[in-house]
Amino acid sequence: MRIPTAVLAIAMMCLGPVAAKEKPAPVYELQATGTIEIGPDGQVADYHLDKGQPAAIENALGRNIAQWRFEPIVMDGKPVIAKTRMRLSLEALPTPGEDYQLRVSGVSFGEPTRDRHHVAPPRYPEGLARAGIGAKAVLVLKLNADGSVQQVHAQQVSLSQNSGTDSQADRWRDVFAKASVAAARKWKFDISETVAGAPIGTTIKVPVEYFLNGSAARTKEPGANEWRRYIPGPVIRAPWLDAAPIADHDADQLKDGEVRSLASRFKLRDEVVGRLL
Incomplete structure (x- = not known):
């Protein structure tokens, strides 16, 4: 779908204005979410996009x-x-004629939502808070069909600063991992994927961020314009996942509070990532 610059600028005001004659031209990105239903033949029987998308984007x-x-x-x-639930990442790419071409840059299925009453954040380890050490823990959770957590694994813990020794860094990561896993065991999610009308369990990836804001230690997302610095820790695969590749998509760029499914049963026959709209 080729959209004139003026039309796209109106449809995508939430992303900021188009800068006329700017070189190079900006590339716009957005995400769209919704639900999709398929029939026994694998064809789309119904779908619904969540409100908030510009009409031009929704129609395309x-x-x-x-x-x-x-x-x-x-x-x-x-x-x-x-x-199931679906999440699409879109890009609007400039063309030589100063129009914009919409392209699908990512798609994922099966994303559950957090039950607001059953997702208490972890407690910030006091000793590490006093020392000014932050972290990002990426958890992999195996969920039951009712949304409760069956198993938890800390896939990666990244620290906000270097330690003096590797053994000290290992101890810090272990403390953050244990705090995150202990909290996650009590969480509950609203399952979005149903098969023959019944919800099914899944495996998901969830990040947890520990950061300091002045003298306060928090485990929630900081401001959108606030940078965070982390030294990546080793990645350890969850023991219950087999060796086959999993549908990870853009899960490594997850922000605190976001969720991605790693085990959706929805499998596209044809690649849609990179497809022009």
């Missing part, structure tokens, strides 16, 4: 989504109806 997405084809989802040897 709708035409594209309707053409998607999935591998049929089978239960007890029989293809069934299935429904």
Whole structure:
């Protein structure tokens, strides 16, 4: 879908104005979310985009989504109806004619939502808070069909600063990992993926950030314009995941409070990432 610059500028005001004659031209990005249902034949039976998208974007997405084809989802040897949440990342790329071309840059399925009453953040380890040490812990959680947490694994813990020794860094990461895992065991999520009308368990990735704001230690997202510095820790795969590649997509760029599914049953037959709208 090729959109004149003026039309795109109006439709994407939430992303900022288009700078006329700026070289190089800016590239715009946004994310769209919604739900999708497929029939036993793998064709899209229904879909719904969440409110808030500009009409030009919603119309372009709708035409594209309707053409998607999935591998049929089978239960007890029989293809069934299935429904899930979807998240799409979009880019608006400049063209030589000063128009913009919309492209799908990422897609994921099966993202559950946090139950607001059952997602208490971890307690910031007091000793590390006093020492001014922050961290980002990336957790992998195995969820039951009711959204409760069955297993938790700290996949990676990255520190806000270097330590004097590798053993000291290991101890700090271990403290943050234990605090994160202890809190996550009590969490509960609203499962979004259903097969034949019944919710199914999944595996998800969730980040937790520990950061200092002046003298206060917090475990919630700082301001959107606030930079955070981390020294990446080693990545350790969750023991219950097999060696096959998992649908990770852009999960490494998750912000605190966001969730990505690693085990959705929705599998596209054709690649849609990179497709023009």
